[in-house]
Amino acid sequence: MGRPIDARGWIFEVRDEVATTETWLRIGNLNSWSRNESESEESADTTTFDSVGYYEQDIMQRGATIEVEGLYSQVTTGTPDTGQAYxxxxxxxxxxxxxxxxxRWxxxxxxxWILWDATVTPGEQSGGxxxxxxxxxxxxxxxxxxxxPVTGGTTT
Incomplete structure (x- = not known):
């Protein structure tokens, strides 16, 4: 049986679509994340008299989301985290x-890496x-x- 893995060991990156070469920007200062593999899922009811009173369905659409949360990040020079800023x-x-x-993550x-084409919705910013x-x-x-595959000679 495998060992559980630490939640803090996940890496999330976004592709800079403006850059002229393939550039991935790490999203820094995260402290939580969640993935929902059933978001926007749609099903069709296939129950008939032949189902003898038991529900049946077919999945017609699969959806998924990932939410990342952390701390708004600026390094000491005043430059924001590149992933967050993008x-x-x-x-x-x-x-x-x-x-x-x-x-990708x-x-x-x-x-x-797991790769998604995706849209992004910015989260709330707040503080007390x-x-x-x-x-x-x-x-x-x-x-x-x-x-x-992970390339570049390192896996971290």
Whole structure:
């Protein structure tokens, strides 16, 4: 039986669609995440008299979301976290067909990325008197997920 893995070991990145070469930006300062593989799922009722009183269905549409939350990040030079900044200042303002982008994630122990075409919805930012400012985003998968091997000589 396998050992449980740490939730803090997950890496989330967004693809910079403005860059001229393939560039992935890590989303930093996260402290929680959740994935919902049944979001936007649709089913068709296939129950008939032949079902003898038992419900039947076919799944007609699969959907999924990932929500990430953390702390709004600026490094000491005043430059924001590159992943957060890309989502907040570039991706979040796109509409229509341009609203789609790419997100990928994996655990540090894995050698394969999970890839999604997705849309992004910025999360709320908030804070109180003795708090740090919160930050978050919700990615909604568009289409079938894919995978890609981890390259670059390191898995972290």
């Amino acid at each position: 989502i907040d200042n570039e991706w979040a303002f796109r509409l229509g067909a341009d609203s789609r982008g790419r997100v 994996r655990h540090i122990t894995q050698k394969v 008197h003795n708090d740090k400012t919160s930050w978050g985003a919700k990615f909604t998968r568009c289409g079938k997920p894919g995978t890609a």
